[in-house]
Amino acid sequence: MTLKLITSAFAFAALASGATPAAAELFEGCPSKPILGKFIEFGKAGKMPKDLGQWLNTPAAQKIEPWKPFENVDYVGICWVSAWLVHTDDGIVLIDTLYGPFVNQLVENIKSVGVDLADIKYVLMTHGHFDHAGGASALKPMLPNAQFVMSQSGWDEAIEDAAKSEGRRKWDMIPQDVVMADGDTFELGGNVFQLIETPGHTWGTASYSYDVKDGDDTFRAVTIGGLGLNAIKGVDQVEAYIESVERLKGLVEAADDNVSVHLTTHGFSNNLEEDRLKLSERKAGEPNVFVNPDGILAQVSGLKSRAVQRLEIEKNK
Numbered sequence: 001m002t003l004k005l006i007t008s009a010f011a012f013a014a015l016a017s018g019a020t021p022a023a024a025e026l027f028e029g030c031p032s033k034p035i036l037g038k039f040i041e042f043g044k045a046g047k048m049p050k051d052l053g054q055w056l057n058t059p060a061a062q063k064i065e066p067w068k069p070f071e072n073v074d075y076v077g078i079c080w081v082s083a084w085l086v087h088t089d090d091g092i093v094l095i096d097t098l099y100g101p102f103v104n105q106l107v108e109n110i111k112s113v114g115v116d117l118a119d120i121k122y123v124l125m126t127h128g129h130f131d132h133a134g135g136a137s138a139l140k141p142m143l144p145n146a147q148f149v150m151s152q153s154g155w156d157e158a159i160e161d162a163a164k165s166e167g168r169r170k171w172d173m174i175p176q177d178v179v180m181a182d183g184d185t186f187e188l189g190g191n192v193f194q195l196i197e198t199p200g201h202t203w204g205t206a207s208y209s210y211d212v213k214d215g216d217d218t219f220r221a222v223t224i225g226g227l228g229l230n231a232i233k234g235v236d237q238v239e240a241y242i243e244s245v246e247r248l249k250g251l252v253e254a255a256d257d258n259v260s261v262h263l264t265t266h267g268f269s270n271n272l273e274e275d276r277l278k279l280s281e282r283k284a285g286e287p288n289v290f291v292n293p294d295g296i297l298a299q300v301s302g303l304k305s306r307a308v309q310r311l312e313i314e315k316n317k
Contacts (some may be wrong), residue, residue: 001301016218026055030064030079031120032268036047037115053140055079059101061293066109066275069263069290070212072191075276077110078102081131082265082272084223086210087161088159090187095208096265097225099134100172106135121188122178124195126225126265127205128158130171135170139198151197153188155179156299198248200307201226207248216290222250222296223260226304227269229310238311243303252293260293272300 026183027034038052055061062078069075077098079084083106084095092115098106106162108119120143128150136148150158155176162173180186182197196207205226210219233236251259264270278289 001233017316022042025061026051027061028071030267030273032271032273035268036117051301057101059105062102063105064109066113067280069276069279070214070219070221070261072213073263074109074115076106076113077267079264079273080268082223082267083109083315084263085113085115086191086193087115087156088191090189091145092119093122093124093188093191093193094123094209095263096118096126097123097135097139099131099238100178101136104140107139119143120146122146122186122193124208124223125150125154125158126207126223127159127202128154128156128246129202129231130165130172132248132265134162134171135157136174140174141142148174149180149195151181151195151204151206152179153197153203154201154202154206157202157204171221194252196222196247196299198225198244200237200244201228202231203237204241204246209251211260212263212290214291219291220257220259221263221266222251222259223263225265227264227266229307232310232314235311235314238314241307242304243305245300249297249300249304252296257294259296260291262292262296262299263290271293281294282307 038049042048042052042128061104062080064077064079066074066076067117070264071088074085075082076085082096086093086095090255097103107117123136123139123143125136125148127133128310140148158173159176162171165171180195182195185192185194193210196209196258198205198207205223207225209220209222211218229241262270264272275289282288
């Protein structure tokens with residue numbers, strides 16, 4: 001139940017809730033379980049808790065200092081929505097764009113880790129919801145050498161959703177740029193990035209795989225593009241979601257070049273902050289907590305279980 005509450009629709013409700021920008025000290029830091037608990041409360045009541053709405057819209061409360069899970073990766077997102085920088089010898093790749101008032105924080109975070117905006121060569125967007133693609137219009141003129149990438153369905157849904165938005169929910173989307181299809185790759189600085197179409201969260205949802213480095217070791221990572229079941233519109237979409245989850249499972253269980261790292265789009269879905277703290281206390285010779293194939297398998301198993309339950313609901317409508 002809980003992961004389907006990780007939803008950009010909820011954030012839109014917060015934007016429309018009239019919450020003031022005053023500091024909303026709802027949580028101490030960015031703790032995963034309490035944040036999930038508030039979203040569960042929202043889901044049960046069907047109404048945005050006032051304190052959660054304020055917290056979602058308060059830049060000071062959402063601010064996270066950049067940190068490194070791997071030598072070639074920086075976290076540059078905010079508390080509730082992720083953004084990742086992947087460094088290569090030939091430039092930088094940014095995954096997801098944040099949105100609205102948080103684009104400035106994203107840019108500040110990028111600069112604070114020593115990255116020149118002109119060195120960003122690709123912006124990979126996971127899907128067309130505003131919290132993942134809504135910052136593209138502000139970022140586009142700031143990133144003179146960047147190509148913005150989505151699947152075709154991802155571009156279609158983002159452009160359509162932005163065009164339909166209005167009032168406090170209004171957001172803009174850039175014109176279609178680079179389209180990658182399922183399985184397409186590009187290489188930058190020796191790192192191969194692959195788009196994997198994983199429809200279900202939305203029809204245009206894509207995940208991305210790439211290499212991350214930890215000392216002398218290299219691991220294959222994935223950023224799963226969509227976790228929730230909040231935008232489901234029928235049996236076909238749930239079935240696509242289940243197929244995507246099975247495919248992700250296969251990437252982890254593959255005999256060669258298997259995925260063993262999940263750098264998530266929403267940190268509170270898999271204890272990102274808690275794992276960051278564990279990593280900060282890591283001693284020489286200890287494994288990196290983010291190399292966790294069993295954890296990924298457990299997460300996708302939970303995703304499938306909830307999707308199977310949702311499938312029965314959709315079939316009985």
